[in-house]
Amino acid sequence: MQVYKEQDRYDIKNPVVTVGIFDGVHRGHQHILKTLAEYRDRVKGESVILTFWPHPRIFLANDQYLFKLLNTLEEKKGLLEKAGVDHLIILPFTRRISNETACEFIEEILVNKIGTRHLLIGADNQFGKDRTGDFEAIKSCSDKFGIEVDQLELKIAEEEKISSTRIRNALWNGDICLANNLLGYDFFFRGRIVTGKKIGRKMGFPTANIFSNETYKLIPRVGVYAVEIMVGDEKFGGMLNIGFRPTVNHTGEPPSVEVHIFDFDKEIYGQKVTLLFKERIRDEKKFDSIDLLVEQLKKDKIYAREILKNL
Numbered sequence: 001m002q003v004y005k006e007q008d009r010y011d012i013k014n015p016v017v018t019v020g021i022f023d024g025v026h027r028g029h030q031h032i033l034k035t036l037a038e039y040r041d042r043v044k045g046e047s048v049i050l051t052f053w054p055h056p057r058i059f060l061a062n063d064q065y066l067f068k069l070l071n072t073l074e075e076k077k078g079l080l081e082k083a084g085v086d087h088l089i090i091l092p093f094t095r096r097i098s099n100e101t102a103c104e105f106i107e108e109i110l111v112n113k114i115g116t117r118h119l120l121i122g123a124d125n126q127f128g129k130d131r132t133g134d135f136e137a138i139k140s141c142s143d144k145f146g147i148e149v150d151q152l153e154l155k156i157a158e159e160e161k162i163s164s165t166r167i168r169n170a171l172w173n174g175d176i177c178l179a180n181n182l183l184g185y186d187f188f189f190r191g192r193i194v195t196g197k198k199i200g201r202k203m204g205f206p207t208a209n210i211f212s213n214e215t216y217k218l219i220p221r222v223g224v225y226a227v228e229i230m231v232g233d234e235k236f237g238g239m240l241n242i243g244f245r246p247t248v249n250h251t252g253e254p255p256s257v258e259v260h261i262f263d264f265d266k267e268i269y270g271q272k273v274t275l276l277f278k279e280r281i282r283d284e285k286k287f288d289s290i291d292l293l294v295e296q297l298k299k300d301k302i303y304a305r306e307i308l309k310n311l
Contacts (some may be wrong), residue, residue, distance in 0.1 A: 001086060004088070004090065005092075006091070012087055013046045017049075017116045018032055018119070019110075019119075020051060021051060021164070024070035025071065028163065030184055031155045046087060047085050048089060051076075051089070052090070054093055055067070068217065068218035068219075070164055070168065070171075072190075102141060111145045117148065119142055119147050121151050171220040171221070172220070174220060175280070176225065176277045176278065179277075189210070189217065192273075193210060193272075194209050194269070194270075195269060203293070208259050209258045219257065222255065222283070222284050223243065224284065225239065225240040225279065225280050226278045226280075226281060226307040227275050229259055230273060230274040236261050237263075237305065239260050239281070240275060241284065244256075
């Protein structure tokens with residue numbers, strides 16, 4: 001996949017284009033990508049995803065520090081490449097672009113820079129200033145430039161449309177099973193192993209503390225999870241705690257992400273790992289003693305192993 005960050009013109013053969021954020025590259029997006037590939041093959045062209053960075057909501061909204069993304073930019077690149085996209089254009093989202101009408105955007109970017117001949121639009125996709133460019137406005141403008149436009153129906157799951165917002169809400173509520181179903185893959189989180197206080201080791205449950213400097217990456221609801229961990233090319237089972245460790249933490253530290261990896265005793269400080277979320281086990285809880293916490297961790301481990309065994 002060829003990735004472009006900023007360029008005046010793009011050398012793309014008979015471009016078949018779709019425009020969108022594609023946060024999560026979820027099942028709804030995958031439906032668009034599959035259709036995009038079919039169009040590309042039919043017209044003997046090349047598929048193009050045009051997306052924006054930063055996310056327009058981060059750029060424009062007052063809640064930019066609260067808004068979180070399902071994927072980092074690098075994660076999204078990997079998912080789109082895996083889906084077989086030929087070209088990914090990452091257009092810097094600026095104040096000027098935010099003020100362009102849909103027709104201005106189509107002429108300036110899709111026509112003059114990319115040379116678009118075929119445009120695929122999701123059923124709820126709108127672009128242009130204040131998202132006023134609905135399908136009819138996009139089609140009316142595209143017709144002027146000889147662009148063939150098609151609109152796709154929404155993908156539905158559990159009688160609701162599949163959307164990035166719906167998946168974010170599921171993760172914030174700790175509903176990993178719903179989120180994974182809508183994504184079409186396991187939600188994942190990547191980070192580097194950093195040194196912790198080694199309290200878990202003293203209790204017989206050594207943990208790896210995971211740090212990510214990706215400010216906008218979503219972290220699911222506080223609690224205990226059954227997960228799989230990718231360490232290099234190897235995959236291990238484990239249980240993950242997201243939260244404040246109230247039984248042992250009395251200093252008001254920020255929430256941590258730490259994983260106990262089953263049947264694992266290697267030194268991995270400094271290494272990058274990937275967490276694959278499988279199921280939420282319980283809320284985080286403050287116990288009256290360390291002994292009670294240890295007893296609960298033993299139960300969590302049995303339950304997590306059972307979940308992972310049945311996948």
